[in-house]
Each structure stands twice: as structure tokens, then as C-alpha cells.
Amino acid sequence: MQLQFILNGKPQAWDVAVNESLLDALRRHGVFSVKHGCETGECGACTVLLDGVPVISCTMLAAQAGGHAVVTIEAQGEHPEQGWRHTPGLSALQQAFIETGAIQCGYCTPAQLLAAEASLAENPNPSEAEVRQALSGVLCRCTGYVKPVEAVLAAAARMRGEEGISGIRYSVNQILHIEASNPQSPIPNPLEMRGMLVGKLLHSPIAHGYIKRIDVSKARALPGVHAVLTYQDIPRVVHSTAGQSDPIPGPLDFFSLDRKMRFVGDRVAAVAAETEEIAQRALALIEVEYEELPAILDPRESMAPGAPVIHDEPEYVPFGACDPQRNLAARIDINLGDVDAALAAADYVFEGEYQVPRVQQAPIEPFVCITCWDADDRLVIRTSTQTPFHARRMLAPVLGLPIKRIRVIKPRIGGGFGNKQEVMLEDICAHLTIATRRPVKMEYTREEQFVASTSRHPMIVRLRTGVMADGRIVANEMHVLSDTGAYGNHALTVTGNTGHKAMSLYPADKGPDGQSNIRFHADIVYTNLPTSGAYRGYGVPQGFFPLESHMERIARTLNLDPLAFRLQNVLQPGEEHPMSKAWSEGREAHGEIVRTNAIVECARVGAEMMGWNQRIGESANQRMGEPQIRSFADSPIRRGQGMALVMQGTAIPNLDMGAASIKMNDDGSFNLLVGATDLGTGSDTVLTQMAAEVLGCPPEDFITYSSDTDFTPFDVGAYASSTTYISGAAVVDAARVVAEQIKQVAGRMLDAPAEEIMLAERQAWAPDGRSVTLAEVALQSLHHSQQQQIMAVGSYVSPDSPPPFAAQFAQVAVDTETGQVTVEKLVMVLDCGMIVNPATASGQVEGGMTQALGYAICEEMVFDTAGRLVNPRFGDYRIFTADEMPEMQVCFVQTFEPTHPFGVKAVAEIPLNGVAPAVANAVYAAIGVQIPRIPLTPERVWRALQVHK
């Protein structure tokens, strides 16, 4: 049917299918600012304005837009300089989003901007609550909504002519962020290729079993279908999907397609067809008969005698202490000192068991990948990945291609959070391209994203801690049962991190001999559930909820001040990282000294910001002689404050490597090429700032290009909080060499010694005050005299992984009748070394705390008795929205980390670690009951209250 409507002020007549959503019709016509995040309207990424009102376009038929006016972000504004064509530039809202650092990955930004535009059109002077309400229909997984809300308020003030009272506090590199607000920019999706096919997967409906019979003949016969692949059609190459350095520190146990199904959602077959609709119909025509096997849905049953063996394939390649016959994907045993003796000598021994759930990274952009052959018969993979170089290396044997015939490109992507540290769709998409010789695009639905990607390892953690009566911790033991799901990607390293980071915060060295007495044992087991993997924090949040809950219980039981007790035992600057000699992600470990650690100051500042010493909660209530829980006649709401201390690491020492190259252009601008992968964190901006600092020019003089295996130098990718530290050091290294080259040329031009030349304000300065511009230096070097290309490569690997530290505080209100926990305030004070960009750094913390808040309160993947996920959609899987966020405050206590040229440490992951224990401890303070399991759902809290009534 023909759809007549107005799009961005221009009349349109489109042929649309009667069953086509407005989102699909818009994207089919090249309006790529409208993003796909789900199919049920719950994420809001596909928001457009319909007659000025923000509406969801994925749950609206295109036909329903007939006769209406549709506006997308394309109409809001664009870069002011379009060559000779000058435009009014970005809108006030877009400008404010850039200036406040409200854009991280940028995927939900067009929707937020449209929702804000409509809101301001109706109410030019909104309150913060009204702005939050307006943005509440658009889920953002990056920002924690702090800066988008601030941006809308600032834009509103500016639009009212009240520039002076705008909320803008940050200086962010605007030019780089204009790209993010450009509707054409994010994700591979905008790419359209002649003959491009759509790839889809058929997923297993059973948790464990074999394909007894599979008949794809009807699917293959369907017109428009170009390939149907099963395990019978492609080589059987065992590999891991974990995007990690060579050799992969874990078992190789995965096949692109296999006869065995290991979880509900596992791959059965793949189809490439001319349209998504045909591909879906082809999937429905595939006839499969399964032979079901008993399934393991509880990790406590994985190693039981007689348990079904999930990985019995002969090709299985073990790593370390894994034992597939016992469903053991990995095992870790670390013993420092003499734990048993120290426990025996301790005044008190505290034992506890804690449980953390399986949660999804839930980037708003689902996995998306496009594969094609290029003109030189090389396979090009454009993909939403955090590890393009690892992906290329790992895919080569799987596809039967040498590495040099594969090019992986990471365009701007819509968030990852570890989810995309996985070779998830690239292999199957490439198999389809190899089978069809055609470009193929694959994009997960939200349901597939939940079921058939990765999630955070759920763990059952037992702690045993020896403490003296005066609060000294003399021994600490952690026993972890970690559920890796159906495959062992990241199994060893995630859980290793649980012990390595969490158990190092308190060295347990307060015994007479001063040695650390720490034991860490982990069994990482297979189950017939979706695969666990990397998720921001990488095992450490799973360690800190138990540890900091346990510390709270010890302090309260011994009647010690919880904060003072922690500070009495916490790792000190100048001490050796307790676990550093014992563990390094499955590789040879080297001892590391903790050089910077401002955790005591973080705790002091945080306590002050929180009003900790006047805190409300159990002790205060008891001081006032009130009963534990007041009767119904009073309010059933009880408030409490809690806290947690946390640490993390900065990259993997002696392994994580990043490289960068810098090339000077005729006009004095620079191409900065980095292998580092900006997955929406703003790392491209931060790396550019570092280069700009060294070269004495503003960041907008750089054209930064990242993550293309053909053009950029190598980098391990975006994980382990490594980019600013590792890739940043590589950038500084390259920039310093380029600076030397510039000084040589400028010295000749100014007749001054090169070593005395200074670079600043886009100029090279001689000591006597004369200068030449960098543009003049570039012209001299490229065109005029002793011509040479000013260019350098830098690379960096660090022997250190300096830990960032932080103090996390939380205030909650608990409804003692319903169990509902409302978090009212979160304060995080961090020592992340020196802060290069306050906006991106605080944005990382706010967004991280918001994800961690979900971990504490509401996020949990729940399975039925057949292993099926019962909540594979937003809404049922609840993530926080803008209108229900607690107040959040972030503060940095800066230290200069001497192992880095700019003194930086990591910031990206540590915000995930402290919220859950701080919230749980606040609940403990409020109601006097400790709940050893998250999320703290209303029923869980209510049940705990019933037991203690």
C-alpha cells in the first residue's frame, strides 16, 4: 500500500507493506537515526515525533502514520559547516547534550533528543522531575540519566535566554561528540549493500540433547532463500567465543553449529534470505526432531555423581584444571599464608553464604554484524564488537581463511559492557557470506539478545573469616561456585578476577607474622543455561557483594563501626597487592606494589557527603529506644544507610597491549589511528585529548579513527578497564615521537635547537618567543625542505595493573509491609588516578552505578523448570528509567599513578562493584535483617522480614 505522510517537513509517498512497522519503513528508506533496541516498545530507542508527540515506531504500523507528520532527529540540526553549505548548526538541545557529556554510545540519544524537544515545546521551563518524566520512555544503559537530564535543563535555560544559569560544568571535546549526535553515525546498520541478505538463526527449544533428524529441504526450496546451514554443512572447528589474547585462557568447547544442543537458545541452523520475512518463514520450515537428554539447571548439581555430561565432544580442548567429564569448565585454587592456622587462632570465625544472580549487560543496541567479500576477495566483517583484533585472529581458523584475508571493522557501536567481548554473530554471518558469496547482515532481536548472547556469571559464594576481638582480620577464605552456563568462554578469568580483586582489598595480614592468610577456591561449572561471559566488572561485583555484606555482619556482630572496621583492615599504599603473585588471568603472575591508594580519603569524603556520622538507620533508631519495626499506625517505611569499599584493576598486566599511530597533515592537523575500541565510553575523546596535550593543540585538530584491523595498529580491545591506561600510554608514546619530529623541523625553521622548542597553542615556540605554526611546520616538512612524513607509532604494555579504589555509600527506604526497597541516594568517591576528562569519567561512574543499582534491586534472569528464560524482554527484565533514579553524587580523589605518563588509573568497571553491597547494608541498617542474596526484590525482603518477625 502507499503511505502518504510528511517526514521532516517534506511530503512523502512510500510503498510500505501493510504489516510493516514504522521503524522498519523508516530504516528501509534510509532514516537511520531511528534505532532498533527491542520489538515491544519498551526501550524507546525507536522514538519519533508524530504530529509533535513522541511515539514508539516499532509497535506502530507504518500505515498508521498516513496523513500525519513524522519528525526524526535528522530535522533537529547538523554540523554547522557542511563544506560551502552553512547550516544553522546543531539545535540547542544537541549542543547541550555535547557540552554536558550526555552522549556516551549515542544509540539512545536521538530518541532522548526528540522526547526532550517535544517536552520543551510544551513546557519551556520544566522542573528536573518533569524532564525525567519526559525522558522516562527512553532507556539508556550508559549514562545513568544524570547528564541527559542536565543537558535538557541547560538547553531549556538557554532557549529561554538564561544562558548564565545553565547547568553546564564540563568541558568536553565537542567535535568528536558531534559525530555521536549525528544520526547517521552509530552502528553498522546504516550500511546498505547491493544484494545484501538477511541472516537469521534457529535456536534450540530444548536445554540439552541432540538433533536426531533435521530436514531443511523445504526451507532451502523457499524462493528468496540463499542458504540454510546446519552442522552438516560447515567444518567442525572447536573454538572459544571469548575475545581474549592468544592463547585463549579457557577451554575450547564451541562450534559454529553443532549436533548437540546445550541450552534453550543454542544454535540449530542459520538461514540467509533476501528479506527478514523470508528468512523467518524459512526458519519455520526447518523440520527438527530432538533427542532430549537430562538437563542441569542448577550449578550445585553439575558435579554430582551421575550428572549428565554437557561437553562430551572429542574435540574439546581443555585449559588448566578443567574436567569436562565432571562438568568443570575451570578450577582455581589460591592459598596465601596459612589460613587454617590463622582461623584456628582467631578470636572469632564468621561464616556466610551469599548468592548473586545472572544478569544481562543489555546494551540498547543488540548484536549486529555485516559480512561481505571485498574487491580483493577478502572477507570484511563490520560488527558491534569490543575486540576487533581478537575477532579477526579467532575467526581465521573457524572460517578456513588466513588472518590476512579477514578485515574486521568496528564502527560506532551502541554499548557493550562486556557483552560484545565475544565473537557472537561474526562467525555465523561469515559462514553465510561464504556459502552465498553475498553480503549478509544479522541483527539480534531483544529476545535473542537475552537468551542467545552472554550474561554475568551467577555465583554462590561462601566466606569464612577469622577476626580478632579488636577487629583485626587474620584470615579470609572464599569458596565460589560459578555457573558458566553451556560454554566455558571467560569461565576461568571472570571467576579468577572475583578472588583476585575482591579478596585483595583486605589482605588478612593482621596476625602476628604479618603475612596474608587468604584462600580462594572456585569451581566454575557447566549448566544447560545460557552462556555466561564478560560483563563490566568481570567477576568482581560477584565478589564484592558477598565480601562487603560479610564485613558488615562482622562489624555489627562485634559492635564495631562498619567503616572504621574496614579501614582498619584495608590494603594500604606501598603494600604488595596480596593476590598479584598468585594469579594473573591464568598466566604467569608477578608481584605488584600498590603505589597509589586514596581509599581512606575516599571514605572520609564520601562519609561527609552522605552525612554518615549522623546516619539514619538501625543504630539511630535503637538509640532513640524505638522498636525494630514500628507498628502499622506509624509509617511502615524504615530508612538506612550503608556503605562498601571496593577496588578493581587497570588492564591485565604484562598482557594487555595497545598501539597508536599519529600522522601529521598539510594543515597541521593529525590523523590519530588507534586500535582501541570505543564502545560508547568516550575513549576516542580521551585518547585524542592525551595526544592533543602532548602536541600542544586542541583535540579538534585530530581526526581520530579507531578499530579497523586493516588500518589501525593492534589493540586488545575494550575490556579490563584498559583503554585510558594502556592505549592512552601508547598514544602518548606516539605523540611524544611526533612532537620530537615537529621540534626538529621547527628548530630548523626557527634556527633554534630542537630540544628547546616548546609546543603550545598550535605553534612551535623558540625560547626567544618566536614561533611557527604547526601548519607551517607541516607544509615545510611535506612540501618545502628535507621532506619527510611526520609520523610515529607507539605501543604499550604494562607490568602493572594499578587498582582504582572507591568508597560507595547508599541510602534506602524500606517498606516493611511490602518489602519494597527504594534507593534514595548513592554517593561514590573514587581514586581513579588523575582524571583526564571529568565529564566522561563521571559519566562512566553514573552509568556504572545505575547498572549496579539494577543488580542490587531488580535485575535477574529467571528460568523455568525446562531451562527457558521467562523474562526475555525489557519491562519483565527491569532496568532503571530516568524517572525513578535516586540522587547520585560522584567525586574523585585524584592521585598521580606513577606507572602512567598522565597518572591515570581505570574508571570504567569499579562503579559496578559497590552499589549492591552498600544498598544491602543500608537495608540491613534499616530493618536489622541481612539478606544474603540479590536482587533485593520486594518478596525477598518481605520473606526475610517474616522470618525475623
Place this chain on the structure above:
Amino acid sequence: MFRFSFHRRRSASLVTRYSLLVGGRQGLDQALDLLARPDIRTVPLAGGDTLVGAADPAVNAVVDLQDLGLDVISVASDAAAIHIGALVTRSALAEAAPVRACYSGVIAEAAQRWGGSVQRNRATVGGAVATAAGDDPLIAALLVCDAMVVLYDRTGFHELPLVDYLADRAELLAAPALITELVAPAPAAGTGAALATVARTPADAPIVLAAAALTTARGACVAARLALGGVAERPVRLPAVEAWLVNRDLTEETLLAAGAMAADLVNPTGDFRGSAEYRRAMAGVLAARALRQALAN
């Protein structure tokens, strides 16, 4: 049933025909003609949020109800009933002054307590009533306001109590019939209403909810209405509790006893957000809480 054949783009079988109506009764009749076709399973399409999102492959065709003039909220006078067109969106309902002014604003509050702000700009009252989700606060709020549903079928317009509609919803809509309007009668003097919920997060869909409306005179209960959500497939009214409350002094003990009665009367099934036991307990807590707040309002 867990399915993986989930179509992001709608399959060809979902919609085979698309009909735009021209408005008025003629438009309603045309819609009924389309809905009545025996060979093509056709359903009315309001905002699309639930229907298109569900991608039910059994649906062959949809009838778009926009442009029929069903998106109007009208009040004859200050003391008269509020007429809410079936295509009024949740956001429009939440913001409408007359709706906010009556029944302590409970209908407006309940309209707001669903989905995200952008979804509410398309999701309609008619859609909510047609779906009648068990945890939708709007249905519970309309129930305690004694709302009437206006249906249009072959024989014309019919007004029936929402509670009766809910009892026979499937048969009534299959007639076929269209929901054209909701009517909230003007509240009696001395009526206060309230909504009470429990959810995982402040703006999340309620696990259990209670809506109450109390009309009092000199401290005694003249009329009581109580509805619960999250305890059955559809929101339910509790006439036994309501009758028990009438003519009683609304002391705290009375309200707690009413809550306990409510908990005894429901028989919820559990899911991942709350077990049967928890839902039953919350039915009691929230019923008492809604009544208490309604009394205060």
C-alpha cells in the same frame, strides 16, 4: 509458550488487509463488517503498542480505529460523568484536568502507572480495557470509580458496568463489538479514592496493586469499592469486602480486617515477580493501605 520464531518485522500473515475508516457511525459499522469476516481473523487496532508488539501470528488483519473521533474526553458539567473515548491515550488521560480532579485523581495516577512516557503517548484506554491486563492499575482504578464500558455492536451502543464487561469480555468482544467509550460517573460527595502498589522499582509495573474508593458521612462508610490487581488474570473487585465495610466506622482495625478479608478472597498464581503466597499477603497489605489512603483523601 516460549517461542523463538519471534518476528521483529511482522510476518505477511499478520496483516493482510488494512482499512482506514472515515469516521462516525458509518465508520463503526464498516469496522464491524471487517471484524465479522469469518475467514479472516481481524482485530481492532488502537495505538498498536500491545497488539503490534505481541506479533500474534493468528491475527490476519487489523482495523485501524483512528479518525473515528474516539479520542475525546468530555464532561457535560462539573458534576457530570466523565466520558473517555476509547482512543484517548494514557498520557492524555493522565493530564486531563477533569480526570485529575475527580476520585482523588486515581484514574490519572493509574493511567500514568504503566509503561514508559513514550509508550503512554500511543497506548489507549480502549486498548487497556480490551486487554484488561491483570496488573494494569488503570483497570483497577476504573473499577473502583464504577466505570461503565460503552460497546458498539450490530444492535447499537450498549453501556454496561466495567465489572460485568470483565466477566464476559471475550464473548462480548467476539460478537463482534467495539469499545467506544469509558464513562466514569461523577463521584458522590464525600468520596475519596487511592491507589496502592508494590513493585520492584518505583515506576515498574506493579506486582500487586489495590485501588479503593470510599464514600463516608460522619465517619461511617456509606459506600466502599475495592479492586485488586496482580492477583488474577484480570483485575478483580471485591464486593464482599465492600458490603462488609458499609455502615462501619472506618477505624484502623476495620481497615486491617478488610485487608485480611481481601487476602482471603483472592487466589493468585505466582510468577517470577511474586509468588502466590506473597501476592496474597500483599493483597491484604495494599487493600488496607488503599482504603486508608482513600479515607484520608
